[in-house]
Amino acid sequence: MNKVEKPVIVALDYPAQAPALEMAARLDPAKCRVKVGKELFTREGPAIVEALQKRGFDLFLDLKFHDIPNTVAKAVRAAAELGVWMVNVHASGGRRMMEAALNELAQVSGNTKLIAVTVLTSMERSDLAEIGLDIEPLEQVRRLAKLTKDSGLDGVVCSAQEAQMLREEISGDFDLVTPGIRPAWAAAGDQRRILTPADAIRVGSSYLVVGRPITQAEDPAQAVEAVLSEVASV
Numbered sequence: 001m002n003k004v005e006k007p008v009i010v011a012l013d014y015p016a017q018a019p020a021l022e023m024a025a026r027l028d029p030a031k032c033r034v035k036v037g038k039e040l041f042t043r044e045g046p047a048i049v050e051a052l053q054k055r056g057f058d059l060f061l062d063l064k065f066h067d068i069p070n071t072v073a074k075a076v077r078a079a080a081e082l083g084v085w086m087v088n089v090h091a092s093g094g095r096r097m098m099e100a101a102l103n104e105l106a107q108v109s110g111n112t113k114l115i116a117v118t119v120l121t122s123m124e125r126s127d128l129a130e131i132g133l134d135i136e137p138l139e140q141v142r143r144l145a146k147l148t149k150d151s152g153l154d155g156v157v158c159s160a161q162e163a164q165m166l167r168e169e170i171s172g173d174f175d176l177v178t179p180g181i182r183p184a185w186a187a188a189g190d191q192r193r194i195l196t197p198a199d200a201i202r203v204g205s206s207y208l209v210v211g212r213p214i215t216q217a218e219d220p221a222q223a224v225e226a227v228l229s230e231v232a233s234v
């Protein structure tokens with residue numbers, strides 16, 4: 001078991017600042033963290049990060065950087081200088097890219113976590129084959145997670161269905177940040193490889209990225225409580 005403080009990260013997948021802040025106003029920063037992704041950040045920029053931080057939220061800036069080492073390192077630095085709690089890159093950018101990002105991060109005060117995306121939960125074996133990877137997604141996740149750990153990063157984004165395998169293969173402190181979480185009372189929607197909050201924690205997830213089951217609930221704060229009580233029961 002890898003229980004952490006405040007394991008729920010609410011994905012604020014909104015097109016603009018107003019609805020994102022409306023949702024944030026219905027959430028308690030003492031109970032959950034929030035995630036800002038590409039759409040919201042591209043439209044609103046650092047202002048949305050600052051507005052959410054001002055309300056007391058720990059913020060995961062989910063921009064999944066993937067470029068040459070110098071470019072990614074500078075982008076990670078810019079994120080850390082915004083004071084975000086967590087930022088991410090694509091592990092497939094390779095060891096030199098991840099190490100450069102980590103070195104740059106070490107020069108910024110604060111303790112922003114740096115994690116890497118392994119294989120997106122939307123990708124299947126056939127998608128990997130089309131980009132020249134003739135292996136099972138699970139195997140690619142294993143490889144990229146090991147590379148991420150060897151490169152010194154804090155953890156990976158992966159499907160909770162891969163968490164158990166990663167806990168068996170990778171020892172020590174290593175965050176497994178898992179989307180595709182669906183409490184029994186929520187609709188699966190477009191997510192395919194899903195797990196309940198309790199099962200995700202049971203198999204070794206550290207943080208649960210939860211979007212619509214919370215943001216589309218009639219009472220989002222109560223939905224956070226429901227997820228937390230499931231987690232507490234493990």
Ligand SMILES: O=C(O)c1cc(=O)[nH]c(=O)n1[C@@H]1O[C@H](COP(=O)(O)O)[C@@H](O)[C@H]1O
Binds near residue numbers: 121179191
């Ligand atoms: O990096 C992510 O957060 C992410 C990676 C991944 O492989 N799959 C995935 O669903 N996500 C994100 O996790 C969130 C899941 O939202 P819901 O499906 O609404 O719970 C969305 O913000 C996705 O963009």
